[in-house]
Amino acid sequence: MSVSWCKSYLLPASLLLTFCLSLSGCIDQEPDTISWRLQTQATKESIDYKGLVELADNVSKMSSGRLQLEIIPSCEVPAGPDIYTAVQERRIEMGNGWPNWWSGQHPAWALMNAGPFDFMNLDASMMFFLAGDGTKLANTLSSPDGIMWRPAWWPGMEFGLISREPITGLDDLRNKKVRIGPGLPSEVLTAAAGAYTIPLVPNEIRPALENGDIDAVEWTTARGAWDLGLHDIGKNAIVPAIWQPSVLSDFLINQAAYDELAPDLQAILESAIKSYTLSITMKAKVSDFKAFKQLAGSGVNINRWSQEDIDRWREESDKVLVKYAQRDPLTKEIIEKKRNFKKEFNQYYDWFGNYEQQ
CATH class of the missing domain: 3.40.190.170 (Bacterial extracellular solute-binding protein, family 7)
Structure with a gap:
């Protein structure tokens, strides 16, 4: 190979410097961070609130810090039924509560939760929403308001x-x-x-x-x-x-905010929600066994x-x-x-x- 041939393919120094600087910038540039707020009806002392903090941590780790969730405990921004309109209006990106609290939006929300003589077992309710028509029906209610619906966790039979x-x-x-x-x-x-x-x-x-x-x-x-x-x-x-x-808790997600997420961030969020759903349902119900004994013993x-x-x-x-x-x-x-x-x-x-x- 001749030296002249090699020289003919060398980039000018100024162009080479510009190329290297741009490549370095691409490598060193920090990814954009997206911050969401998640308002829950759960109190700070509850298992489900602590699980939400863990969910946020998992999302941050899996996304290398690109998606951050701020978990806001009960009543600190919108409260009660206003969580639904807050998500709809994008005052918050996510909400966590109970379907019957959204009854003011449509009476059918009361039926999404477990009414009297509904499913007697939390596993029946989980099957209906995770593998049956439940989640599809709930999104039929929420979609016109620009909200995605997901089951959060199942307390199962309430106390009394x-x-x-x-x-x-x-x-x-x-x-x-x-x-x-x-x-x-x-x-x-x-x-x-x-x-x-x-x-x-x-x-x-x-x-x-x-x-x-x-x-x-x-x-x-x-x-x-x-x-x-x-x-x-x-x-x-x-x-x-x-x-x-067989009561269940739910997540409300602003559809426009979700659509703005990159596909991998959407998948990370969905995965973290499913992990939360299973782990908190099981942990909370086992904790109920102990709490019932504590109540009786008190x-x-x-x-x-x-x-x-x-x-x-x-x-x-x-x-x-x-x-x-x-x-x-x-x-x-x-x-x-x-x-x-x-x-x-x-x-x-x-x-x-x-x-x-x-």
């Missing part, structure tokens, strides 16, 4: 009512003020017991019970009740939570609903659901699909259920 005075049945609740979530749960309780229902957010619950502004409290599971310290005030409980036997007197009361619950629940089914086709479709899935689930486990209890 905690009160200062003993409650032994529905008759004891007549004209009482009860803290309970909005939508279907409160509607059926009002119909069955003649109680007044108030959907207080977490930071309002304990002071209201202490001050006598409410007579009884429903707040998620045994662990949730313990973490709020309700046993310090109410030494009476009646279980289980007829109104929500002197809380625990009663159960009588069969007569359960029959009254069912009768009023059926009446309320008839009214829901008449509201619009989508609400009716949700009721029918959940009932059909529950029927298939029960038929299967008639054969393959817990054989120790035959």
Whole structure:
């Protein structure tokens, strides 16, 4: 090879310097950081809040810091039902709460959560939403508002009512003020017991019970009740939570914000959500076992609903659901699909259920 041939292919020094500097800039340039805010209804002491902090950490690590989630505990920016509109208006990029709290947007949201005599097992609800029609139906509700919906985690069967005075049945609740979530749960309780229902957010619950502004409290599971310290005030409980036997929490994601993410960041976020869903569902339910023993050991007197009361619950629940089914086709479709899935689930486990209890 001649020297002249080699020289003819050398870049001019100035062009070579420019090329090297541009290449160096590409290599050394820090990637853009995208920051999202996630407002949750969970309190800082709860397992689900701590899990959200871990979710944010995982997203940061998997994205090499390109996607950062700020987790905001209960009531610090929007509160209660306003979380939905905050996500819709992009005041926050993500929200975390409970589907029945969005009932003001559409009554069918109350049915997305577990109403009375809905799925009796959290695994049935998980199957419906993770492998059945549940998530698709929920997104049919949220998509017109520019929101993506994802299941967050399943507390499963809630605890019940905690009160200062003993409650032994529905008759004891007549004209009482009860803290309970909005939508279907409160509607059926009002119909069955003649109680007044108030959907207080977490930071309002304990002071209201202490001050006598409410007579009884429903707040998620045994662990949730313990973490709020309700046993310090109410030494009476009646279980289980007829109104929500397989309750689930959800994520709301602003669609436009999600669409702006690179495909790998979308995949990272979806993966982290699925990991959170499984781990927090299992951890929280195991923690409920311990919390139930703690509540009983702290002197809380625990009663159960009588069969007569359960029959009254069912009768009023059926009446309320008839009214829901008449509201619009989508609400009716949700009721029918959940009932059909529950029927298939029960038929299967008639054969393959817990054989120790035959």
